Amino acid sequence: xxxxxxxxxxxxxxxxxxxxxxxxxxxxxxxxxxxxxxxxxxxxxxxxxxxxxxxxxxxxxxxxxxxxxxxxxxxxxxxxxxxxxxxxxxxxxxxxxxxxxxxxxxxxxxxxxxxxxxxxxxxxxxxxxxxxxxxxxxxxxxxxxxxxxxxxxxxxxxxxxxxxxxxxxxxxxxxxxxxxxxxxxxxxxxxxxxxxxxxxxxxxxxxxxxxxxxxxxxxxxxxxxxxxxxxxxxxxxxxxxxxxxxxxxxxxxxxxxxxxxxxx
Numbered sequence: 001x002x003x004x005x006x007x008x009x010x011x012x013x014x015x016x017x018x019x020x021x022x023x024x025x026x027x028x029x030x031x032x033x034x035x036x037x038x039x040x041x042x043x044x045x046x047x048x049x050x051x052x053x054x055x056x057x058x059x060x061x062x063x064x065x066x067x068x069x070x071x072x073x074x075x076x077x078x079x080x081x082x083x084x085x086x087x088x089x090x091x092x093x094x095x096x097x098x099x100x101x102x103x104x105x106x107x108x109x110x111x112x113x114x115x116x117x118x119x120x121x122x123x124x125x126x127x128x129x130x131x132x133x134x135x136x137x138x139x140x141x142x143x144x145x146x147x148x149x150x151x152x153x154x155x156x157x158x159x160x161x162x163x164x165x166x167x168x169x170x171x172x173x174x175x176x177x178x179x180x181x182x183x184x185x186x187x188x189x190x191x192x193x194x195x196x197x198x199x200x201x202x203x204x205x206x207x208x209x210x211x212x213x214x215x216x217x218x219x220x221x222x223x224x225x226x227x228x229x230x231x232x233x234x235x236x237x238x239x240x241x242x243x244x245x246x247x248x249x250x251x252x253x254x255x256x257x258x259x260x261x262x263x264x
Contacts, residue, residue: 041086064212073106130167131227171206185214
């Protein structure tokens with residue numbers, strides 16, 4: 001997401017996944033976030049603040065990896081800077097929650113523990129370096145549908161302390177836990193099962209799990225190099241899937257505006 005000062009609010013969308021949100025028009029989460037913050041930042045008697053926003057859409061929509069929420073969070077972070085911090089951090093986080101349960105976590109832009117419905121956000125310090133490969137079968141899966149299909153009770157709190165020292169230990173701890181939405185997602189989209197199996201078979205894969213409410217799944221690796229190699233193999237052998245590889249983030253990215261970027 002990039003932003004520059006302007007008299008009115010506007011949003012242009014580009015990037016490889018722009019088509020996945022084209023039907024939303026200006027009702028996508030980035031523009032909703034901009035209008036929401038503009039309403040809060042408007043001074044009495046003054047016109048609403050403006051900005052020219054550009055969204056470089058790279059994550060597929062309705063894929064369980066918080067793409068729309070991260071777009072909204074990046075918008076809030078960028079406009080907060082452009083409009084000279086009209087809200088304190090707590091108020092900004094409260095505003096983020098109105099846009100979705102995972103938007104406050106995206107606003108933090110670092111590893112966090114989440115509580116409640118997403119309103120309790122605490123830093124998860126010391127996450128070990130690890131590589132990650134993401135894959136999506138190019139099938140959208142609506143979060144409300146997955147929750148509606150869920151039958152089992154939710155698991156107990158899955159936090160752990162201390163934080164593992166390396167990726168293998170992290171994968172071992174996560175292997176003792178589960179994604180409570182996986183069974184429901186599988187009932188709606190059986191394509192997730194073979195994708196999980198394929199990710200688990202990638203060279204160097206330590207753990208394979210579904211992300212969020214699906215349909216995207218991920219595999220953890222010992223480091224970024226191993227993930228990039230595995231991701232290249234997956235992209236070559238499964239060309240119809242959306243795939244991405246990289247590393248876990250352990251600190252917030254820099255926020256730049258006017259001539260730069262604001263990544264949420």
